[in-house]
Every structure is written in structure tokens, then in C-alpha cells.
Amino acid sequence: MTDNIKEHNLSAENMNEVTEPIVQGEMARLEAEELAAQTNENYRSISPARMVAKRFFRSRLSLVGLCIIIFVFLFSFLGPVIVNATWGYQETQVFHIPRESQLLTTAKFEGADGRDYEYYDRSISTVTAKAPPSSEHWLGTDTNGLDIFVRLMYGGRISLTISFLTIFLQMIMGIIFGGVAGYYGGWVDQIIMRIVDIFASLPGLPILMILSAVLVSIEAIPPEHRIYYLMGTLTLISWTGTARLVRGQLLSLREQEFMLAAETTGIRPSRKIFKHLIPNTVPQLIVSASLGLGQIILYESTLSYFGIGVPFPRAAWGSMIALADPSKGQEILAYYPNMWLPAGILIVMTVLAFSFVGDGLRDAFDPRQKK
Amino acid sequence: MVKYLLKRLGLAIIILIGVSLLIYMLTMAMPADYIDNRTAAAVQSGQMTPEDVLKLKELYGLADKSLPGILKGYVSWFGNALQGDLGFSFLYGRPVTQVIKEYIWISFFISLIAYVIEIIVAIPMGIRAAVNQYSGYDYTVSVFSMMATALPSFFLAALLMNFFSINLGWFPLQGLTTATKIFHPSDTWAILLDKGWHLVLPIVTLTLLSIGGLMRYTRTNMLEVMNSDYIRTARAKGLPEKAVINRHAFRNTFIPLVTTLSGMLPGLFSGAMITETVFSIPGIGSMALRATLAGDIPFVMGYNMFLAILTVVGYLISDLMYAVVDPRVQITK
Numbered sequence: 001m002t003d004n005i006k007e008h009n010l011s012a013e014n015m016n017e018v019t020e021p022i023v024q025g026e027m028a029r030l031e032a033e034e035l036a037a038q039t040n041e042n043y044r045s046i047s048p049a050r051m052v053a054k055r056f057f058r059s060r061l062s063l064v065g066l067c068i069i070i071f072v073f074l075f076s077f078l079g080p081v082i083v084n085a086t087w088g089y090q091e092t093q094v095f096h097i098p099r100e101s102q103l104l105t106t107a108k109f110e111g112a113d114g115r116d117y118e119y120y121d122r123s124i125s126t127v128t129a130k131a132p133p134s135s136e137h138w139l140g141t142d143t144n145g146l147d148i149f150v151r152l153m154y155g156g157r158i159s160l161t162i163s164f165l166t167i168f169l170q171m172i173m174g175i176i177f178g179g180v181a182g183y184y185g186g187w188v189d190q191i192i193m194r195i196v197d198i199f200a201s202l203p204g205l206p207i208l209m210i211l212s213a214v215l216v217s218i219e220a221i222p223p224e225h226r227i228y229y230l231m232g233t234l235t236l237i238s239w240t241g242t243a244r245l246v247r248g249q250l251l252s253l254r255e256q257e258f259m260l261a262a263e264t265t266g267i268r269p270s271r272k273i274f275k276h277l278i279p280n281t282v283p284q285l286i287v288s289a290s291l292g293l294g295q296i297i298l299y300e301s302t303l304s305y306f307g308i309g310v311p312f313p314r315a316a317w318g319s320m321i322a323l324a325d326p327s328k329g330q331e332i333l334a335y336y337p338n339m340w341l342p343a344g345i346l347i348v349m350t351v352l353a354f355s356f357v358g359d360g361l362r363d364a365f366d367p368r369q370k371k
Numbered sequence: 372m373v374k375y376l377l378k379r380l381g382l383a384i385i386i387l388i389g390v391s392l393l394i395y396m397l398t399m400a401m402p403a404d405y406i407d408n409r410t411a412a413a414v415q416s417g418q419m420t421p422e423d424v425l426k427l428k429e430l431y432g433l434a435d436k437s438l439p440g441i442l443k444g445y446v447s448w449f450g451n452a453l454q455g456d457l458g459f460s461f462l463y464g465r466p467v468t469q470v471i472k473e474y475i476w477i478s479f480f481i482s483l484i485a486y487v488i489e490i491i492v493a494i495p496m497g498i499r500a501a502v503n504q505y506s507g508y509d510y511t512v513s514v515f516s517m518m519a520t521a522l523p524s525f526f527l528a529a530l531l532m533n534f535f536s537i538n539l540g541w542f543p544l545q546g547l548t549t550a551t552k553i554f555h556p557s558d559t560w561a562i563l564l565d566k567g568w569h570l571v572l573p574i575v576t577l578t579l580l581s582i583g584g585l586m587r588y589t590r591t592n593m594l595e596v597m598n599s600d601y602i603r604t605a606r607a608k609g610l611p612e613k614a615v616i617n618r619h620a621f622r623n624t625f626i627p628l629v630t631t632l633s634g635m636l637p638g639l640f641s642g643a644m645i646t647e648t649v650f651s652i653p654g655i656g657s658m659a660l661r662a663t664l665a666g667d668i669p670f671v672m673g674y675n676m677f678l679a680i681l682t683v684v685g686y687l688i689s690d691l692m693y694a695v696v697d698p699r700v701q702i703t704k
Contacts, residue, residue, distance in 0.1 A: 333537065344529070
């Protein structure tokens, strides 16, 4: 009923415009053009996208975050290419760097003749792994003789790839479920949101561990493919946030006038959801995605830390920190910070950068924000 | 009010059933040949008989991996769980409920202290940051809190251990008791002190990890309140700034804080998987991690169910607190 009335009003407005005297319309047009010319001289009109960009770049923290992200990207995607082109090796290249290791032990004892003797034992052995930082291997080599600096690059590749793909998948899932729930409302909404509640109540880390343990045990899955399954599991436990966000937005958006206009055109619901409603939630989605990226990196590194993430010969930041686990001996934790410290710093930097950018974007998109 | 609570309770039950079914199906996907491996030792040492193993397999429907089999297993598991029987842990050779009951207290103790410190430190900091928005203090606190949330717990633990245990030697590296010292059993104080000493670094780790989130939460809520009309009114009628902040602003910030913090209470029992494992503390979290990595299905199932119940109870408590704390909230539905 209301639809019809509104439609009627719309056509009435059109009628008014048409019946307006033409001369007057012409004059108004000229006036408007003049005004536009004047404003163009005095002001520059800014598109909404540029306004967001301007607000974003004004915040120092988001700029820092963006720079870090660009750096990490270049480091982990361009870095290996350069290393491979110049020195011709990859993350799994083992370096045997022989060094002498001296072990000096002394002991005092009383001999059979009653005199004190001092006993010296000097053993020299050759160590090939755990090389200290040098000009060739900037951060030295690890317990297996692998170049740490190069492995950091490959680890970054894994972390970034997994996090971006996971966020992408989770966005798709969240948009579809949240979109359908928010658009239809009623019992559809009830059912979908209860499913979302159930998934949101799953204990995240333990479930990830279980799924990863299952993946490790399945022999049909080649180790190289494990990361794709990992992304799937990460998506499974993280899509609920997006779904709730989209649904909440749609519930208010679908009551607005432009949806009434879309309704009158008689297009399919799927088009209404994905062409008219979802684009309006893009700012919120971008913010939640950039904040979520850091979270996924943390999850991924935790799995790698416990050895159920990316399998061994391939590098991951988490598994590099795992070398320092004191349960396996304190030596590395105490004397080889070059093995675990850089990986940790990279994780913190990247996660921090994503939250800086996410916060900056949220402030930039916020219409309540003053200019 | 009662109707509202009943509705929430009904939802909670639906969620729990869904969660348990999901977890059951996931855990069932774990390798089955594991049971024989794990129980082999217990069978040999006489703790379990081969009949027990067979009975266990039937009890959990582990022998039948088809969908109807899994569902049947789930129903019997659920029936037992309702009676408080979560089954028999393979890894620990004891009933799951007994293991949880035994190791939960140390986890609870660590989390509780971390929780208290977190509240004492984070809330005043968040309020100060919000009151002096865009000041140097605000920036420092915000960056610090973001950094704390960006730290992986195992990395923070490694840093603390490297600095405080190895370089300074102030605190022990791992474990709960000093293995090289022998305490007289009646010397309770010395034993407790020794345990407390071992728990300092884990508590610091947990506190640092969670402090940032609460601080930001306080700051955001406080900012929202500070921009509201009644604060302007309070200022306009000439109240001193102190009274405006402490009496008018903070009391309104208090509402979301109490709701969130009380919702976190059940979570204190859940144990910190990573921190406990890194510091080798025999809490429920590290036990669960060991069980998960070893594929101890009954324990994993019981523990995860326990976690899910804690989460749902947390939701319920914060729903309830929301209605209790805020006098403006009137639930008529």
C-alpha cells in the first residue's frame, strides 16, 4: 500500500517539473551554471573517496602502519625474488659453515703418589650450523644451517598469503550469510543468526588445534597443500564477525528510501542484496578486514609455533620463534636471539600495522568525524 | 524479566547443543587408530583391560565413522554428559571430569590475579586517556595497548624469560616448583612462596596480553560518555571537572564495563593454553593442549564442551548484568 502512495507522489513531482514554464527553467539552468563556475574558481570539490584518503593520510599512525605494511610486503614478496636472482638459493638451502668449537674442561685430582694433579682436556670439534650473523648471512643460520634472514622473507609470504586469502574467504561467507539474514529478516534471520551464534561460541584456538591435528594425520593431503586447508579452518572460526556486521548494517539500510526505489524497479532479491545493499557496507567491511588481518596472522603463527601449521622445510614466523622454546633446551633462548627475535618483531610489527591502518580507516570513513 | 531470562536460557541451550554436535563431529575426524596406541600402555600396565578399550570405542562410537554412527555416538555421549560423565581420558588414564577438576585451580588462580591486576591498571589508564584525548598520554597509552594486543603470547613469554629469568635471574624459567630444592612437607609457607615465585612471569604475560583490550574498551566508552549532553549540562552548571569525570562520566562508563567484566568471569576457568604450555605450568590449558596434540578424543571433547559452557554462561551473565546495572534498561519482552 505505502509503495503505491509513494510512487504516486513521485510521478506528481515529475508532472510539476514538466508543467513549469520552459523559460524559467532555462534561466535557472544558466544561473546554476554560473554559480558552478564561480564555485569551481573558489573551491575545489572533493570526491568522497578523496576525502577519506585525505583524512586517512592526516593521521600519523595510519601512515606509519601503511609504510610498515608496504615494507613487509616488499620484504616478503620481492625479497625472495632478489635473493634467488642474485645468489640463487631458496628457503630450504642448507649452509654448512664450518667453525671451530673449543671445549675446555679441567679437573683437579690427587694422584696415587699423593701429589695434586690438574687435568686439562681440550676438545676441538667442527660445528656447521648456528652460524653467527655475517655479511653473507645477515642474521646467521639456524639449528639446521638455514639462512634465517631468507627464511624470514618466506615466512612473511606464508603469513600474508594466508591472512589475505582467509579474510577474503571469510568476507564472502560473512556477506552471503549476513546479507541473506539481514535482507529477509524473520525466521530466515533467526536460523542464520543461531548458526552464527553456535560458530561464535566455538572455542577458537582448541578447535583450530583439533582441525590442524586432523590435517596432520591425513596422509592423503600432501604437506604443501596443508596451508590451503589451514585457511579453510581459519575461515570457519572467523566468519561470524563479518556476518553479524553485515546483518546489522542491512537491518537499518533496508528501511531507507533508496531501497524503496530499488523495490519499485522489481529486481531480484539477490540483486537488491548484492548490488544495492552490500556496497553500502563496504566501509565497515574494509575496516573489519584490516583489523582481522592481524588476528589471522596471530592465529597462523600460533599454529606454526606448535608445529601444526606450515610443515617444516617451509619457513613460518611462528615456527622460527618455536626454536626458543625452553622445553627443548635454554641454549637458543639464552644465546641465539638472532634466531627468534626478528621473527617475533616482524609479527608484532605487521599486526600492529594492520591495526593502525584499520583504526585510521575507521576514523576516515566515520561521517561524524569533523573535517 | 523472567520471560526475558528464560528466552536467553533457551537460546543458550540451543547454542550448547549445536556447539557440542559440531565439536563432536570435528573430534571424530581425528585419527581413530590413536585409541589403540594410547591405551596400549594403560592396558599393559593393567590400568585398563582390552575389554575397557572395546567398551570405550563403543561408548564413543569411535569404531563407526559413518555419519549415522557418529550421530549415534553423539547421542550417547550427550546422554552421559548430562549426567556429568564426560568419559575417560586416554592420555591421563582418568575420568575427564576428575582431570579438569584437579588442574583447573592453578589456571583459575593465575587468571584471577591477572584479571584483578588488569582491572586495577587498565581502567584508570583508559579513563585518563579519554579525558585527555589527543594528548601525549593518550597516544602513548593507545600505542601501548595496540602493541600489547599485537604480541603473540609465546613471543612475549620468550622475551620475558630471556630478560627476567636468564639475564637477570630473578624468576625461575619454567615449571611450578623448584626441582632442586627439597621442602619439608609441613613447611607450607615455603612451598607456597616457591610456587608463587614460579607464577610471576605467567601472570605478567597474561596481564600484559589482556590489558590493552580493556584499556581501549574503557577509553572508547568513556569518550562516548564525555561527548554526551548530560556531561555538557554538568559542566554548564559549574561542577568542578573532577566531579564531572568521577561522578557523572565514570558512573555511566561503568555500565558497559561491568557487563563485559562480569561476562569474562567464567572465562577465568578456561585456562591459558599457550602461556601455560610455554611456562610448563600444569594447568588445564596445557593439559588440554597436550591432549589435543595427542588426539585424546574424550578429553578434547570434554574440555571443549567445558569451554563452550563457560562462554555461554559468560553471555548469560553479561545479559543479566546489563539489566541489573543499568536502571534505564527495562525488559518487557
